[in-house]
Amino acid sequence: MTYFKDDQEVYQYLGQLFLDLLADEELAPKFRAANTIVQYCYHNPESQITVKLMAAQEGQVDLGPTRLEPEVVMTMDADTAHRFWLGKVNVTVALARGQIKAKGPVAKILRLVPLTKPVFPRYKAQLQAAGRGDLAEV
Amino acid sequence: MTGFADERQMAGFKDFYQFSAPTRVIAGRDLLASAGFEFAKEGARRVLLVSDAVIRATGLVDRVAEGVTDGGLELAAIFDAVPQDSDGAVVAQIAALARETGADSFLALGGGSVMDSAKVANLLFTHGGSAREWEGYYGLPRADDGAGRALELAPLACIPTTAGTGSEVSFAAVIKDREAHVKYQIGDFALIPRLAILDPAATLTLPPALAASTGMDAMTHAIEGYVSRDWNAHADAYALHALALIHANLERAVHSPADESARGNMLIAASLAIVPTTSGALGIAHSLSHPCGALYDVPHGVANAINLPGTIEYNAAGGDDIAARYRDLAELLGLESAGEVGQTLADHIRGLVVSLGLPTRLSQVGVTEAGIPALVEGAMGDACTLVNPRVPTAEDLAELYRRAL
Numbered sequence: 001m002t003y004f005k006d007d008q009e010v011y012q013y014l015g016q017l018f019l020d021l022l023a024d025e026e027l028a029p030k031f032r033a034a035n036t037i038v039q040y041c042y043h044n045p046e047s048q049i050t051v052k053l054m055a056a057q058e059g060q061v062d063l064g065p066t067r068l069e070p071e072v073v074m075t076m077d078a079d080t081a082h083r084f085w086l087g088k089v090n091v092t093v094a095l096a097r098g099q100i101k102a103k104g105p106v107a108k109i110l111r112l113v114p115l116t117k118p119v120f121p122r123y124k125a126q127l128q129a130a131g132r133g134d135l136a137e138v
Numbered sequence: 139m140t141g142f143a144d145e146r147q148m149a150g151f152k153d154f155y156q157f158s159a160p161t162r163v164i165a166g167r168d169l170l171a172s173a174g175f176e177f178a179k180e181g182a183r184r185v186l187l188v189s190d191a192v193i194r195a196t197g198l199v200d201r202v203a204e205g206v207t208d209g210g211l212e213l214a215a216i217f218d219a220v221p222q223d224s225d226g227a228v229v230a231q232i233a234a235l236a237r238e239t240g241a242d243s244f245l246a247l248g249g250g251s252v253m254d255s256a257k258v259a260n261l262l263f264t265h266g267g268s269a270r271e272w273e274g275y276y277g278l279p280r281a282d283d284g285a286g287r288a289l290e291l292a293p294l295a296c297i298p299t300t301a302g303t304g305s306e307v308s309f310a311a312v313i314k315d316r317e318a319h320v321k322y323q324i325g326d327f328a329l330i331p332r333l334a335i336l337d338p339a340a341t342l343t344l345p346p347a348l349a350a351s352t353g354m355d356a357m358t359h360a361i362e363g364y365v366s367r368d369w370n371a372h373a374d375a376y377a378l379h380a381l382a383l384i385h386a387n388l389e390r391a392v393h394s395p396a397d398e399s400a401r402g403n404m405l406i407a408a409s410l411a412i413v414p415t416t417s418g419a420l421g422i423a424h425s426l427s428h429p430c431g432a433l434y435d436v437p438h439g440v441a442n443a444i445n446l447p448g449t450i451e452y453n454a455a456g457g458d459d460i461a462a463r464y465r466d467l468a469e470l471l472g473l474e475s476a477g478e479v480g481q482t483l484a485d486h487i488r489g490l491v492v493s494l495g496l497p498t499r500l501s502q503v504g505v506t507e508a509g510i511p512a513l514v515e516g517a518m519g520d521a522c523t524l525v526n527p528r529v530p531t532a533e534d535l536a537e538l539y540r541r542a543l
């Protein structure tokens with residue numbers, strides 16, 4: 001059993017979270033300071049979110065196919081991503097166990113990890129608001 | 139399992155950890171002559187010997203080359219041009235040489251740069267591609283669509299000529315991108331060398347200043363490994379004994395280079411001290427030091443020697459659970475710590491650094507106040523920051539740099 005039944009659900013929930021983050025006046029500049037393009041390749045269900053985080057430019061989130069050329073590629077089960085945004089995944093452990101695979105200048109993304117803490121309750125609230133409180137129970 | 143943030147567990151039974159230390163180590167005297175005999179047991183037949191010009195000039199390369207052939211192995215070629223900081227071009231050159239000469243294995247004789255070059259050359263030799271394409275952690279090819287066993291590289295043996303980086307048993311390699319002025323890491327279990335030969339004869343020509351700085355790198359690994367949020371019981375065993383050996387041998391190894399027993403014990407200490415890093419256990423002394431190397435060419439061990447004391451004071455003030463871990467170390471070092479343990483330990487290390495003849499301030503090695511923002515930028519983004527026991531802000535790191543100036 002996976003949390004998301006298809007790629008559309010991944011985009012509806014995780015995708016929406018990225019869109020919200022990059023629209024947030026306080027958080028967006030901090031994430032854009034990473035100066036990179038990161039692609040999250042999810043399995044189960046197969047899906048892909050590509051995020052442009054460039055300091056001097058508008059953020060961009062592509063759900064599914066993209067023309068952006070990622071510098072960092074993070075590969076994981078969609079469930080792992082979901083649990084991460086609920087604050088249930090230790091990234092260094094997940095990398096060491098191979099639950100998250102990272103390619104490219106990973107430090108650019110790891111530096112964002114401490115910034116994600118305030119996002120956890122936001123993701124939970126977003127799921128509840130969408131009537132998917134069931135997904136918030138992991 | 140926890141998220142990041144302030145939930146840390148510095149004692150007790152952990153929800154999860156992973157530990158690996160698979161390298162076969164042989165340590166002792168007169169081992170260079172049996173390099174081939176030992177390496178044959180790891181499947182080597184035709185060896186590419188990787189080293190640098192400085193080591194070659196000491197005569198060590200010839201001794202080891204003789205040891206290789208004496209053991210019945212063939213010597214495919216000798217590459218003795220690894221630079222001070224390994225880079226993508228040099229590892230590609232080594233991999234190509236291995237192919238051209240029909241080598242089936244790599245023997246690294248040198249310090250961190252030589253060993254890291256051999257590791258990454260082996261990766262390119264086995265799996266192709268360029269070094270930069272492999273940047274990252276745990277990204278090497280695995281069986282079963284990436285879910286299975288890491289695919290083996292060709293046999294790699296290391297004979298360290300410095301007692302510091304511990305690269306001879308570690309899972310990572312650091313490579314410099316000369317155009318981008320950054321150093322990047324490749325880390326995965328398959329990179330861990332199969333054999334490490336620890337013979338003090340390989341470090342006898344190491345000058346005292348280098349013995350001191352590389353030794354302080356090892357000490358930083360032991361201390362940061364023990365007081366990382368990714369500490370674990372297996373790694374603790376390595377860190378604590380490493381620190382005991384460093385305490386007993388580092389000063390002698392620096393001041394009496396001919397003291398074979400001190401130099402030999404420092405080799406052992408360095409290879410013990412690095413092991414916790416394979417579990418991810420390090421901290422912000424390393425985060426602070428990496429950009430000093432990248433932006434100011436401060437040698438890694440020198441930067442750690444300067445940054446370690448302030449890091450200890452800062453971390454120890456972050457909670458009783460962290461201070462308790464430092465107290466274990468202070469006790470092991472026989473330090474009286476009636477007051478703040480962080481202060482006691484930091485003062486001890488400052489005294490040691492002075493006695494080793496190393497610089498104690500960043501301003502002595504070319505770092506300026508104006509450079510601090512760029513250093514902080516690098517340190518905040520360093521993976522070691524994530525595993526530090528106390529979560530630093532950018533301002534915390536800036537203050538640590540200012541105090542170390």
Ligand SMILES: [Fe+2]
Binds near residue numbers: 303355438
């Ligand atoms: Fe180090």
